[in-house]
Amino acid sequence: MTANQVKRAFKYRFYPTDAQAAELSRTFGCVRKVYNLALAARTEAWTRQERVNYNATSAMLTAWKKTDELAYLNDVSSVPLQQCLRHLQAAFAGFYGKRARYPRFKSKKRSRKSAEYTTSGFRFRDGRLTLAKMTDPLDIVWSRPLPEGAIPSTVTVSQDAAGRWFASMLCDDKPAMPAPANATVGIDAGLTTLLTLSTGEKIANSRHERRDRVRLARAQRNLAKKQKGSANRAKARRRAAKVYARIADRRRDHLHKLTTRLVRENQTLVIEDLSVRNMVKNHKLARAISDAAWSEFRSMLEYKAQWYGREVIAVDRFFPSSKLCSACGTLQSKMPLNIRTWTCDCGTVHDRDVNAAKNILAVGLTATACGDGVRPQRSTPGGQSSVKQETPRRKP
Numbered sequence: 348m349t350a351n352q353v354k355r356a357f358k359y360r361f362y363p364t365d366a367q368a369a370e371l372s373r374t375f376g377c378v379r380k381v382y383n384l385a386l387a388a389r390t391e392a393w394t395r396q397e398r399v400n401y402n403a404t405s406a407m408l409t410a411w412k413k414t415d416e417l418a419y420l421n422d423v424s425s426v427p428l429q430q431c432l433r434h435l436q437a438a439f440a441g442f443y444g445k446r447a448r449y450p451r452f453k454s455k456k457r458s459r460k461s462a463e464y465t466t467s468g469f470r471f472r473d474g475r476l477t478l479a480k481m482t483d484p485l486d487i488v489w490s491r492p493l494p495e496g497a498i499p500s501t502v503t504v505s506q507d508a509a510g511r512w513f514a515s516m517l518c519d520d521k522p523a524m525p526a527p528a529n530a531t532v533g534i535d536a537g538l539t540t541l542l543t544l545s546t547g548e549k550i551a552n553s554r555h556e557r558r559d560r561v562r563l564a565r566a567q568r569n570l571a572k573k574q575k576g577s578a579n580r581a582k583a584r585r586r587a588a589k590v591y592a593r594i595a596d597r598r599r600d601h602l603h604k605l606t607t608r609l610v611r612e613n614q615t616l617v618i619e620d621l622s623v624r625n626m627v628k629n630h631k632l633a634r635a636i637s638d639a640a641w642s643e644f645r646s647m648l649e650y651k652a653q654w655y656g657r658e659v660i661a662v663d664r665f666f667p668s669s670k671l672c673s674a675c676g677t678l679q680s681k682m683p684l685n686i687r688t689w690t691c692d693c694g695t696v697h698d699r700d701v702n703a704a705k706n707i708l709a710v711g712l713t714a715t716a717c718g719d720g721v722r723p724q725r726s727t728p729g730g731q732s733s734v735k736q737e738t739p740r741r742k743p
């Protein structure tokens with residue numbers, strides 16, 4: 348795959364008919380069942396030091412379908428069932444390659460409900476998408492158009508915890524490659540300010556963020572008070588999931604606009620590798636949300652940089668970005684979190700975050716020049732392509 352031949356996922360909300368919703372729920376259930384059966388079989392073989400591959404699990408699926416108790420697997424499209432065996436294969440490949448933990452069973456309550464269809468499992472004609480085992484096309488809200496002439500190669504249907512339905516279509520796409528930009532930028536992540544740029548610009552959280560967080564905290568307190576297993580608890584859980592979904596949607600929208608702009612304007616973007624950094628001691632919920640925002644931001648930045656031929660450099664997290672004067676290079680002995688502006692002995696007055704962003708940029712650019720001190724931009728987990736469909740969801 349060349350840099351400008353990429354697959355892009357386009358995700359849309361849709362509204363299924365009752366029959367379609369029932370068919371999809373049945374499919375999700377069968378996918379979960381097949382995945383868990385295959386995982387159990389592979390785990391059992393693993394204890395005997397044997398490896399079961401995809402082909403073997405595919406043969407097992409054929410046999411399961413012939414038994415009385417699993418005959419219901421024949422009622423749904425076989426494509427998503429095959430696909431989940433491929434996903435399991437990929438999960439094991441990640442495990443053997445030491446990139447991932449041992450695969451876990453899918454739970455009815457906790458796992459993402461989804462089914463993946465390859466070309467034999469759907470029909471895409473005149474901009475209408477019809478899935479296998481269905482007569483009518485899905486009622487999709489085309490919130491943005493598919494690229495001219497794009498034909499999906501894979502469709503993933505999912506339902507989130509708030510009960511909303513989505514279809515994500517993977518298409519080949521050749522993005523227009525803009526001219527190289529001259530600018531470079533350092534980006535510092537914060538808690539109250541979402542991002543601070545080395546140019547001095549501060550980017551706030553989306554304007555609904557504060558109010559949404561208050562609502563989420565209230566919904567979660569309410570959930571905690573409900574008795575385990577009660578109907579009220581299930582209701583409270585759905586309500587909290589809805590609030591969280593809205594926060595995530597607004598944030599994603601905000602981050603999409605932001606990352607597109609940053610990648611268009613800059614040739615090199617330097618960020619801090621915050622993967623395990625204990626960012627700011629603060630209210631737990633606020634932190635979970637900013638951490639999730641940051642990892643989402645980073646993954647969008649990285650895949651868009653690949654589309655546009657830009658470079659993202661992640662600077663080591665132990666780099667003392669806040670304590671270093673970006674003008675003279677003097678290192679301050681301490682820099683408590685409550686200090687937002689400070690004056691260096693050289694006379695420069697610093698905004699704490701802007702100074703940090705400037706330092707991040709400087710160390711990123713130096714390190715690329717001498718190949719030292721930073722971790723290189725990592726490839727996506729699994730490492731095969733530039734496709735990003737979803738970012739890992741973190742529960743609030």
Ligand SMILES: [Zn+2]
Nearest residue numbers: 672675691693
């Ligand atoms: Zn100084």
